[in-house]
Amino acid sequence: MEAFIQNWLPIIGESVIETFQMVIISLFFAILIGVPLGILVVLTRPGQALANKVIYQLLNLVINVVRSIPFIILLFFILPFTKFLVGTTIGVQGVIVPLVIYTAPYIARLLETSLLEVDNGVIEAYKAMGVKTRQIIWNVMLREARPSIILGLTIATVSLIGATAMAGLVGAGGLGDLAYRFGHLRYEVDVMYATVFILIILVQGIQSLGNRLAARLKKD
């Protein structure tokens, strides 16, 4: 046991750090793109504040197209775009772009669902009070949807962790890559177990954190 820890701790530690790097950086950019995208989808819906059939359907199409491509294919499919954007297609840097493109539409969809759950009556009440649409988005829609948004982001983060496992294919490392290279290719079963164990803890932790945060914000 001690020998195992001494041998593998640095490597596993490094993988954990890589996974965290990928998840945190991609999540940040995915939120930055996904949230406005989700809001826009809701607002351009027929009957909403900025109702616009063309934009609405275009956004839906884009989201659906990206969401239909499995990550492993997306990763290679957009290689030229990745190269153009960050100058490299390998390493953590190279994998961030596909991870963001993979996660952002997912977040947009989840956000859309959350926002649509907000009681239309409250929005109407604020409109009747003469509050600006922009303020209603922030102070009514996003505010009321917070618990549901947090749960959505939790789901997105967990699926993002899953996607990072494939990052090894472009040499970005991470826990998934570790399990694959050492656990599978080299039959180091212990490493496989350790990695899976860490992943389970990670996902559990994120899910309970999300649940707890959502429960605290939810008041009904």
Place this chain on the structure above:
Amino acid sequence: MIKLENITKVFPSKNGNVTAVNNVNLHVKKGEIHGVIGYSGAGKSTLIRLVNLLEKPTSGSVSINGTELTTLSPEKLRQTRQKVGMIFQHFNLLKTATVYDNIATPLKLLGYDKQEVKKRVEKYLKIVDLSDKQNSYPSQLSGGQKQRVAIARALSQEPEILLSDEATSALDPETTNSILDLLLKINEELGITILLITHEMNVIQKICDYVYVLENGEIIEQSSAIELFTNPRKHTTKKFLDTISQRKLSVSLISQLKLNGTVTRLTFIGENTGQPLLSQVSQKFGVEPNILTANIMELKNDIVGNLVIHLVGEQEQIHASLEFLNNQGVTTEEVEGE
């Protein structure tokens, strides 16, 4: 104060156009409470949303305080809306905000400074009698308390007009009464003009000065509350009146009674005009009045009495008695049997 002229609202739908509101004219004077009553689907909700342009009219004009709303820029419309408070059947409060924040948030968004916000929240929570609940969340409140918060939220903008969209429809009878009392208080003490829609005749009875009966998007009858209660003309209006008083007798009973006499409804204003008149009739004309139903309805400003009597006697004497009653200011109406 509020003036709707020839307002029509048509909703396009797959099966052709639906006219929700058809050529409605409505004029609410300052300081009065006007009520629109109608069954579900009559167009009430659409009508009240046309007043603050939550629904845009297909044609016609909406003016508030002489300002035509339909031609205002979005920015000017927003400013006008701030002077028109609105309350709803389902309260429409922020679930994730405390009572205090539910009232404070719109004020902050409308640009009032912190001190003014605090002052107003406290003032209006006191008016609706909920000062001790300011840190509660809506889910911890009863329906009546939620509506009070919504009323405080509407009042905190110090509007001149309050629109009430079925504000008591989700409440039990006792809570309904307390909310109606609050609306009366707001009307009397703050001088706020109120336009409400409802399907409950007791709401009209208790607080309205003037009533519109809406059916299929059209106003089929309108009059002061006292006139409507003493002299309803349309069938729908009578049906609404039947919901609050025991006006209705079974057709078979009436037919049976009619074999020897008439069944007549007497309506009079004031509380004690009915009884002495009946004994006078009995003495003068030798008829026997037998009271079948009787009730007194307290309107906002008046009291209306309602008696259904069975008059037994000679045809001629009955006729003379009814004429006598008419001359004394009592409305008489023969109740139809089969």
